[in-house]
Amino acid sequence: MTPEIRPIxxxxxxxxxxxxxxxxxxxxxxxxxxxxxxxxxxxxxTWAAFEGGRICGTFRSWATEITVPxxxxxxxxxxxxxxVLPTHxxxxxxxxxxxxxxxxxxxxxxxxxxxxxxxxxxxxRFGYGSAADVAKWTLDAHGTTFRGDPQGRVEMAPADPAxxxxxxxxxxxxRLRQPGEIRRRDFVWDHDxxxxxxxxxxxxxxxxxxxxxxxxxxxxxxxYHADSKWVMRQPRNEVIVDELHxxxxxxxxxxxxxxxxxxxxATVRADSRSPAEPLRWRIVNARAASVSxxxxxxxxxxxxxxxxxEARSWERSGxxxxxxxxxxxxxxxxxxxxxxxxxxxxxxxxxxxxxxxxHVSALGAAYLGGTRLRDAVMSAGADEHRDGALTEADALLRxxxxxxxxxxx
Numbered sequence: 001m002t003p004e005i006r007p008i009x010x011x012x013x014x015x016x017x018x019x020x021x022x023x024x025x026x027x028x029x030x031x032x033x034x035x036x037x038x039x040x041x042x043x044x045x046t047w048a049a050f051e052g053g054r055i056c057g058t059f060r061s062w063a064t065e066i067t068v069p070x071x072x073x074x075x076x077x078x079x080x081x082x083x084v085l086p087t088h089x090x091x092x093x094x095x096x097x098x099x100x101x102x103x104x105x106x107x108x109x110x111x112x113x114x115x116x117x118x119x120x121x122x123x124x125r126f127g128y129g130s131a132a133d134v135a136k137w138t139l140d141a142h143g144t145t146f147r148g149d150p151q152g153r154v155e156m157a158p159a160d161p162a163x164x165x166x167x168x169x170x171x172x173x174x175r176l177r178q179p180g181e182i183r184r185r186d187f188v189w190d191h192d193x194x195x196x197x198x199x200x201x202x203x204x205x206x207x208x209x210x211x212x213x214x215x216x217x218x219x220x221x222x223x224y225h226a227d228s229k230w231v232m233r234q235p236r237n238e239v240i241v242d243e244l245h246x247x248x249x250x251x252x253x254x255x256x257x258x259x260x261x262x263x264x265x266a267t268v269r270a271d272s273r274s275p276a277e278p279l280r281w282r283i284v285n286a287r288a289a290s291v292s293x294x295x296x297x298x299x300x301x302x303x304x305x306x307x308x309x310e311a312r313s314w315e316r317s318g319x320x321x322x323x324x325x326x327x328x329x330x331x332x333x334x335x336x337x338x339x340x341x342x343x344x345x346x347x348x349x350x351x352x353x354x355x356x357x358x359h360v361s362a363l364g365a366a367y368l369g370g371t372r373l374r375d376a377v378m379s380a381g382a383d384e385h386r387d388g389a390l391t392e393a394d395a396l397l398r399x400x401x402x403x404x405x406x407x408x409x
Contacts, residue, residue, distance in 0.1 A: 003049040003056060003093055005100045012055070013038065016048055019055040023083025032199040040187055045077075047100055049084075049093045056088040059097035061105070062409075064182045066112055067175060069369050069399045070313025077105045078182065079115040080409050098126050102303070102328060111308050113301040114182065116408060120296065127301045127326060129365025129376055132180040132403040134297035135275040137289060139268040141260040144288035151250035152219070154258040157208045159193040166210065167193075167221045167245075174245045180298060180368050180403030192223065192243070206242060209258060211251040220244075220251030224259065229266070241270035243406065253282050272297070274404035298405040300364040305336050308367065309347040317341035318396040320389060323354035324363060325380070334360075340396060355389035358382040369399025 008016050013034040021028055042062065049057030061077040068074055079101070084093045105113060117123050117130075157163045168189050175181040190196045194204035206225035210218045223242040230236060239259050246252035256279060259268045275294050280286040302308045305324060317340065324334045337350040358373075359380035366373040373394040384390050 001051050003051045003088075003091075003096060005047060005049055005096045007044050008046050008048045008055075010038065010043060012048070015055050016046065016058055019048070019085060020058045020081050020083045022085060023058065029199050036199055040185070045101070045104070047097050049088075049097055051088070057084045057093040057097055058082065059094075059101055061101055061113075062185065063108075063110070064114070064184075066114065066182045066405075067177070067179055068308070068312040068367075069179045069401065069403075070311075071177060071179070072311045072313075073176070074111045074308060074311055075109065076112040076114050076182065077101075077108070077110045078409050079113060082115075082118075094122075095126075099328075102126075106303055111302070111304045111311075113303060114405075115299050117296065117299055123299055124359075124361045124379060127328070127360045127364065128299040129301070129361040129363070129367075130296035130371060131300040131365050131368045132298040132370055132405050133275050133294055134272045134404070135277070135291050135295075136293040137270045137273050137277055137279060137291055139256070139260060139270075139279065139283075140288040141262075141265050141268055144260075144283040144285035146253060146257045146260070146283055148253070150254050150257055152211055152213045152254055154209050154211050154254050157210045157221075159195065159208055161195070163208055163210075164189045164193050164195065166218045167208070167223075170218060170221055170247060171245055173247055178404060179399070179401055180370070180405045182405060182407050184407055204242070209255065211246065211254045211258075213248065213250065219248050220246030220255050222255045222259065226265075235264035236266040237264045238267045238269055239265050241268065241273075244270065245406070252278070256282065272406065272408065274402060276402035276404070298403075300367055302360060302364050302367060305334065305360070305363065306347040306349065309336070309338055309340070310345050312345075312367070312369075313399075314340040314342060314345055314396065315399060316396055318392055320393050320396065321350060321352050321355045322363070322393070323357040324360045325357065326360040329360075333357075338396075353385065355386040356382060356384055356393055366394070366397045368403035369397060369401070370403040373397050 017030040017033050046060040048055045060081045061079045064076050064078045065073045066076045209222050211220035213219050222244040227238040280289040319339045321337045335350050338347045358377050362376040365371040365376035
């Protein structure tokens with residue numbers, strides 16, 4: 001049977017969540033979850049595949065915006081909760097749900113699609129490319145000291161509504177200056193501080209600290225918890241950073257220094273950070289900070305390539321005609337002419353002969369400037385119709401600032 005794809009009704013939330021949790025091999029309290037998400041989800045963006053009246057696939061999105069190179073912000077759709085029942089694999093269920101959401105996304109006028117991929121090979125064929133990496137940083141707290149003297153001060157803060165508002169203000173200021181970062185949903189802040197019960201997992205029970213500058217303004221924060229470890233009856237505890245954001249170098253240094261100098265702590269670990277973290281340059285012994293588990297984080301798909309390319313900034317000048325292989329474009333291909341420089345860019349549809357043919361997923365991967373286009377094209381291939389076109393496009397798309405998205409969804 002061909003599944004019916006449509007947004008769910010409110011009375012179908014229980015069945016929807018049951019199908020999603022089955023796909024993710026989980027067994028939460030779906031009734032509790034339904035009560036939790038009822039006021040948060042846009043049901044018009046919550047798709048299900050129905051076969052014989054039963055939900056066999058789930059796919060939803062929520063509205064956000066992403067900061068792009070040059071710090072412009074574009075409307076985007078964040079895709080999440082994608083699942084197919086194990087009894088319905090390899091039947092085109094996912095492809096049908098993707099088609100429905102992508103059509104709706106274009107009608108809403110969202111320029112970019114975003115997601116985190118649970119399995120790497122799946123989403124490239126739908127036009128998404130791995131655009132911003134994440135990494136784990138580990139600091140040997142006993143193996144180094146920090147450069148210079150601390151500026152400002154660090155204070156412990158309670159997990160309460162006032163602190164929630166303070167960290168949200170820091171994050172909202174920070175995301176406007178970080179390519180790749182997105183706007184967060186309102187309820188996330190209460191969840192992150194453990195201010196509400198949730199059926200998605202254990203309630204957060206950690207510690208919160210602010211950094212204040214010389215004018216007593218909060219310009220950074222860290223949420224963390226600890227893993228108790230003792231060796232030969234000596235404390236060798238590990239601090240796990242749940243989130244750290246700073247608006248200044250002083251705040252960044254001060255928060256990391258604070259974590260490393262906590263009594264009983266031997267190691268500080270921070271997951272899902274930027275691979276370009278400046279930590280090792282802030283400490284006397286750079287070898288005490290190591291980066292590992294570097295891999296794909298945020299994936300990007302361009303739905304309005306001309307608008308997206310015109311919105312971002314360019315550090316070099318160049319002109320190139322790109323032919324994008326895209327199953328969702330008329331005829332399966334789209335040609336755009338890009339004329340870019342540090343003064344701005346113009347991009348429009350064209351009938352001119354292409355300089356370079358590539359898959360739309362490769363352009364999505366390179367769009368934020370952190371993934372080399374010459375690397376991104378390796379999975380789906382590229383055709384040069386003018387010598388040097390790939391090298392030129394690769395250099396044109398690169399940026400000095402490394403994109404990073406700290407917000408998982």
